[in-house]
Amino acid sequence: MSAFEVTLQQLNDLLTDDSGLYSWPTKHAHEVYPRIYVGDAFVATNLMHLKNLGITHILNAAEGNSFMHVNTNPEFYAGTGITYHGVAASDTDHFDISVYFEETADFIEKALTHKNGKGKVYVHCREGYSRSPTLVIAYLMLRKDMDVHGALATVRERREIGPNDGFLYQLCRLNHRLAVERMYCNK
Template sequence: METRGSISRFPAQERSAVSSGTPSLTELEEILHSGQTSCRHVDEVWPNLFLGDMFMSHDRYGLWKLGITHVLNAAHGKTCCKGSDDFYGTTVNYHGVPANDLPTFDLSPYFFPAAEYIHEALSTPGARIFVHCAVGVSRSAALVLSYLMIYHGFSLVDAIQKVKENRWIFPNRGFLKQLRVLDINLCKEGMTEADGQMT
């Protein structure tokens, strides 16, 4: 398993969009408020990556029809969200993140492990992953955003806009703060790599 220090998976220049600074929380919330304000039980927000709610997570037949091979439950162990290897059986690879949808909950320790799980799933030929929590707009959305930032070099704003092309999301304020820190750190890392390439 790779460590945080060796997690750069994109050329430094690809993060140049954030070199001018990460937006404030208020600006991020304005971006999140814009556009459509409704979503379905499940939406494909990146090729073979589906973001949705607990209703869809309980619909094993519906997941089978979508061709889902992996499930990442961002509300693992919570009463509203079933989810385990036993629930899905041997045809689905399951990973649980026991997050609470509270601004005080620290989701950041799960950003890299969840991103790695999503990346490994999508690197498997024919695989499709379903990421969910209770409503599919806060916990699970934050983990999908972190995946796009860590593995595809998106700035936080670009990641939000990419997901919002297909689904309304609204991570709580605490998660947004943590994603801002991730954005700033990845940007610094990218600039350090760029400096190293120039010397």
């Protein structure tokens, strides 16, 4: 499969088990890549749990105060030493989460280089199932030179995830753009 030919079906196949079913996360948080954790609102609002994990940075992929969002902000983490960044993404097929790919990749990269490369970032949404893993997959593609298949497989190997088809399509578009850029840069 070339980098230009990744389909939604191929990505969905990576997300399901042998019976074709999606699995719900087995824990509130998982380390999906060294020092990058993906999880849910339960851990995001539990300061003791974050401290025990050694989290230095929080990326809220569901900032807002509706039922589908997590109502935290920089003031919520005031005095904890945790650096906060939030994006108000909605978990719907038609929401353009790709507008946040570069900014959140920059935030994750800064988090990991914090404290002489000892920073840890907790990327979350309400359930840690669609929005937050999408942003981590985009980070791995943008900053770790992974293709969409490899990045998705890396995260899925460590946590049960299920980005919606709209988000998967946007990751495929990013994959295509990066493949074209790499092709021209290598000439």
